[in-house]
Amino acid sequence: MTNRVLDAKIPKGPLADKWTNYKFDSKLVNPANKRKYSVIVVGTGLAGASAAATLAELGYKVTAITMHDSPRRAHSIAAQGGINGAKNYQNDGDSVHRLFYDTIKGGDYRAREANVHRLAEVSVNIIDQCVAQGVPFARDYGGLLDNRSFGGAQVSRTFYARGQTGQQLLIGAYHALMRMVGEKRVELLARREMLDLVVVDGKARGVIVRNLVTGETERYAADAVLICTGGYSNVYYLSTSARMSNATAAWRCYKRGAAYGNPCYVQIHPTCIPVSGDHQSKLTLMSESLRNDGRVWVPKAVGDKRPPSEIPDEERDYYLERIYPSFGNLAPRDVSSRAAKRLCDEGRGVGRSGLAVYLDFRDAIKRDGMDVIKEKYGNLFDMYHHITDENPYDLPMRIYPAVHYTMGGLWVDYNLMSNVPGLFVLGEANFSDHGANRLGASALMQGLADGYFVVPATLANYLGGTKFDKVDTQNPAFADAERDTKARVEKLINIKGTRTVDDFHKALGKIMWEYVGMGRTEAGLKKALVELPKLRQEFWSDLRVLGDSKDYNLELEKAGRVADFIELGELMARDALDRDESCGGHFREEHQTADGEALRNDEKFTNVSAWFYEGADKDPTVQREELVWEYVKPSVRSYK
Amino acid sequence: MSANHSHSATSTQKAPASMTLTLKVWRQSGPHSEGRFEEYKVDGIVPDMSFLEMMDVLNQKLIKAGIEQVSFDHDCREGICGTCLMVINGSAHGPDRGVTTCQLHMRRFQDGDTIVIEPARAKAFPIIKDLSINRSAFDRITASGGFISVSTGNAPDANSILISKTAADLAMDAAACIGCGACVASCKNASAMLFTSAKVSHFALLPQGQPERTDRVLGMVKQMDIEGFGNCTNTGACEAACPKEITLENIARMNREYLRAMLVTRKS
Numbered sequence: 001m002t003n004r005v006l007d008a009k010i011p012k013g014p015l016a017d018k019w020t021n022y023k024f025d026s027k028l029v030n031p032a033n034k035r036k037y038s039v040i041v042v043g044t045g046l047a048g049a050s051a052a053a054t055l056a057e058l059g060y061k062v063t064a065i066t067m068h069d070s071p072r073r074a075h076s077i078a079a080q081g082g083i084n085g086a087k088n089y090q091n092d093g094d095s096v097h098r099l100f101y102d103t104i105k106g107g108d109y110r111a112r113e114a115n116v117h118r119l120a121e122v123s124v125n126i127i128d129q130c131v132a133q134g135v136p137f138a139r140d141y142g143g144l145l146d147n148r149s150f151g152g153a154q155v156s157r158t159f160y161a162r163g164q165t166g167q168q169l170l171i172g173a174y175h176a177l178m179r180m181v182g183e184k185r186v187e188l189l190a191r192r193e194m195l196d197l198v199v200v201d202g203k204a205r206g207v208i209v210r211n212l213v214t215g216e217t218e219r220y221a222a223d224a225v226l227i228c229t230g231g232y233s234n235v236y237y238l239s240t241s242a243r244m245s246n247a248t249a250a251w252r253c254y255k256r257g258a259a260y261g262n263p264c265y266v267q268i269h270p271t272c273i274p275v276s277g278d279h280q281s282k283l284t285l286m287s288e289s290l291r292n293d294g295r296v297w298v299p300k301a302v303g304d305k306r307p308p309s310e311i312p313d314e315e316r317d318y319y320l321e322r323i324y325p326s327f328g329n330l331a332p333r334d335v336s337s338r339a340a341k342r343l344c345d346e347g348r349g350v351g352r353s354g355l356a357v358y359l360d361f362r363d364a365i366k367r368d369g370m371d372v373i374k375e376k377y378g379n380l381f382d383m384y385h386h387i388t389d390e391n392p393y394d395l396p397m398r399i400y401p402a403v404h405y406t407m408g409g410l411w412v413d414y415n416l417m418s419n420v421p422g423l424f425v426l427g428e429a430n431f432s433d434h435g436a437n438r439l440g441a442s443a444l445m446q447g448l449a450d451g452y453f454v455v456p457a458t459l460a461n462y463l464g465g466t467k468f469d470k471v472d473t474q475n476p477a478f479a480d481a482e483r484d485t486k487a488r489v490e491k492l493i494n495i496k497g498t499r500t501v502d503d504f505h506k507a508l509g510k511i512m513w514e515y516v517g518m519g520r521t522e523a524g525l526k527k528a529l530v531e532l533p534k535l536r537q538e539f540w541s542d543l544r545v546l547g548d549s550k551d552y553n554l555e556l557e558k559a560g561r562v563a564d565f566i567e568l569g570e571l572m573a574r575d576a577l578d579r580d581e582s583c584g585g586h587f588r589e590e591h592q593t594a595d596g597e598a599l600r601n602d603e604k605f606t607n608v609s610a611w612f613y614e615g616a617d618k619d620p621t622v623q624r625e626e627l628v629w630e631y632v633k634p635s636v637r638s639y640k
Numbered sequence: 641m642s643a644n645h646s647h648s649a650t651s652t653q654k655a656p657a658s659m660t661l662t663l664k665v666w667r668q669s670g671p672h673s674e675g676r677f678e679e680y681k682v683d684g685i686v687p688d689m690s691f692l693e694m695m696d697v698l699n700q701k702l703i704k705a706g707i708e709q710v711s712f713d714h715d716c717r718e719g720i721c722g723t724c725l726m727v728i729n730g731s732a733h734g735p736d737r738g739v740t741t742c743q744l745h746m747r748r749f750q751d752g753d754t755i756v757i758e759p760a761r762a763k764a765f766p767i768i769k770d771l772s773i774n775r776s777a778f779d780r781i782t783a784s785g786g787f788i789s790v791s792t793g794n795a796p797d798a799n800s801i802l803i804s805k806t807a808a809d810l811a812m813d814a815a816a817c818i819g820c821g822a823c824v825a826s827c828k829n830a831s832a833m834l835f836t837s838a839k840v841s842h843f844a845l846l847p848q849g850q851p852e853r854t855d856r857v858l859g860m861v862k863q864m865d866i867e868g869f870g871n872c873t874n875t876g877a878c879e880a881a882c883p884k885e886i887t888l889e890n891i892a893r894m895n896r897e898y899l900r901a902m903l904v905t906r907k908s
Contacts, residue, residue, distance in 0.1 A: 053792070070819065072722070073721045075715070125795070129793075130798075131848070132798075132848060133788050133790055133848070134811070134843055134846050136811040136812040139808045140805065143802035143803050143804050143808075145798055178782045188779075190779075242717070276688040279686065279693045281692065281693050386743045387690075387743070452792045544703060544704075552768050552772065
């Protein structure tokens with residue numbers, strides 16, 4: 001029923017002119033007509049809040065839905081290090097083209113050229129917009145904006161607000177959104193979770209949500225639906241995502257016909273605080289910005305258990321500087337994570353578990369003084385101290401890779417529209433701009449690019465060029481979707497088994513980390529594809545959720561999310577098995593170079609895998625969107 | 641109230657490998673039901689656990705015993721989303737300074753301790769269930785002026801607005817507020833002055849905030865009153881409880897902004 005032809009709809013013309021040409025050729029909606037169109041925005045993180053605010057400013061009727069108690073809680077808030085913008089304020093040779101190139105290369109040549117170029121183009125507008133909103137970016141003594149470097153780049157293009165950049169950008173977007181709420185141009189629905197997409201005559205026309213406080217289901221109709229609900233790192237149970245972050249809204253869209261792009265592309269971030277025990281409920285990132293000044297090392301000798309201060313320099317292996325001299329400690333995330341894992345697997349890891357490496361500020365403190373380091377990273381050092389009870393000003397930090405971001409997501413074309421007309425997907429929830437590995441400080445950039453600048457143009461093109469029948473919540477498609485939703489919720493609460501939601505979620509995380517984690521093999525993935533359906537079956541026969549479905553019931557909320565995670569985990573394993581190459585964050589151990597780097601198979605896999613749901617007891621099917629290289633020549637991705 | 645950073649050496653040496661604790665937890669099934677404290681025992685609590693991980697242990701135990709879980713809101717578990725406010729032994733976010741509940745660790749407690757856990761209590765923050773509260777009043781205060789009216793696309797080049805490092809740093813100090821409500825919970829008047837003043841200060845310190853300076857402070861203060869928050873009597877409990885260490889200086893700045901706004905809008 002839904003459109004299964006994957007047409008990326010990339011505009012014609014030279015790369016640098018495509019977005020300009022698109023905007024000129026785009027259909028427009030005149031100001032008086034805008035108020036006749038209604039848009040539902042699901043999620044109020046960077047992508048959702050910026051889209052909802054901007055669309056309301058333009059005059060559309062906007063409904064913003066968040067599962068949180070306030071739009072300001074979305075997990076964009078936890079991003080620490082910064083946001084990229086090709087301003088070249090540092091006069092160090094940066095340009096839109098260089099940001100474009102770094103991002104394409106960083107993604108291991110698995111992203112679309114046209115999307116990435118547009119992202120780099122609007123990056124400069126984002127910085128302007130945020131400063132105008134009052135985002136307190138760091139400044140130098142002359143009053144100008146300051147920058148720092150991030151992984152995979154040799155220029156300083158990252159704007160930051162201490163170690164709280166995500167917070168400040170989200171609060172900026174939240175302010176813009178609340179201004180529109182105050183003027184009654186956005187209807188804000190908090191503590192509501194989208195549980196289904198309503199498709200009428202092949203077009204996305206609304207959503208079914210559960211009011212999390214009352215437990216009642218509600219129907220909302222509109223002319224377009226924007227999914228801005230973030231990524232699916234929590235499939236692994238332990239990740240740097242917030243505990244409520246989930247894939248349910250996107251997964252419901254998949255089940256209603258939207259294609260899921262590259263689900264196996266997961267970013268494992270190299271610098272997280274290591275797991276301290278079985279009680280661990282989430283992992284905390286230590287910003288990549290720390291690698292501007294911190295040096296990563298392990299002892300040269302296997303099993304060297306001396307305290308770090310007693311290991312002299314000549315017996316330390318500053319392995320990133322040794323292996324990747326031109327990028328050093330700022331090698332990209334996938335490359336750095338794998339290097340850490342390799343050394344720990346060799347038995348050179350540090351700390352109690354041996355699953356950690358040092359991130360050491362001794363030399364930076366000696367060079368710049370304690371005050372400078374405190375000013376730059378104070379809040380991160382404090383956070384590390386709270387969690388580990390070790391003072392990183394005296395002792396090197398211990399860090400280890402952890403699941404952090406998902407490059408995969410719902411498939412979208414250049415318009416950020418999925419194959420279901422009227423269903424747009426923004427930010428981490430879509431698959432589009434980061435290929436197989438995302439560079440640091442690019443998630444904030446993409447979320448805001450999509451919301452502030454891209455979707456306002458592409459949505460007008462869709463609305464202006466589409467004929468709409470009047471559809472309201474009395475349409476039978478709404479009744480059907482609501483009935484399905486209620487049945488699923490009741491089913492969860494009526495299993496009345498013995499195991500808790502967390503029990504199942506942890507079991508899922510174990511399977512995923514073991515077989516679909518940092519290193520993947522054919523045998524392991526096949527094992528996962530046996531274990532996961534078994535887990536799904538156990539879940540639906542032995543889950544215990546107490547309480548009432550018509551009530552504020554946090555276990556019931558979690559149960560629905562974990563049910564979807566188990567299914568998505570299966571799709572990730574299937575995609576990882578299908579993609580018989582290594583690229584970016586997807587590392588198939590069968591495909592590596594002599595020195596352990598990812599080995600791509602461009603002949604077979606210069607494409608996007610888009611998966612289609614075929615029904616409950618059927619295997620999903622895959623279609624490929626071939627990536628076309630007009631400007632970049634894919635080469636071996638070297639940071640040496 | 642010892643500062644978090646001073647106890648590290650002793651706590652790791654003295655803390656037992658595993659603790660048994662008695663928890664007195666506020667249970668209330670809905671906004672209009674009567675609440676009560678229930679007593680629960682938890683064991684196997686290790687010093688490296690966060691307070692919320694200890695609450696996870698409790699809930700897993702309750703569910704296995706057929707008792708409905710304690711409802712408590714939380715999300716990022718890294719001290720930045722502001723969701724996890726609860727009142728622990730009478731203090732918002734517990735005994736440590738500059739820390740949210742999720743960043744409070746069990747090494748702060750001793751084997752055999754009794755811990756009293758209750759929701760933040762304020763008329764403007766109605767209880768939803770157990771420890772979960774409704775803080776949407778803060779959103780409405782923000783919607784009443786806590787923004788700069790710059791629609792997307794209207795911005796000049798970022799470096800065309802020069803801002804002194806001092807002003808930018810002070811604005812950032814104020815903007816660090818996470819909207820958790822600890823200030824309200826710890827104030828005897830349940831005043832929202834620290835929250836509101838942090839926002840007013842953030843913008844008052846920046847050139848971009850000047851055009852709407854007057855309407856902003858008047859609008860936000862008015863909404864604060866409508867929501868039923870109390871007045872400020874300069875006790876300073878809010879500052880002590882704030883996990884982001886927002887200072888009283890912001891309240892002084894807001895009072896000045898408010899006075900100024902009253903003067904310039906006075907009808908002759």
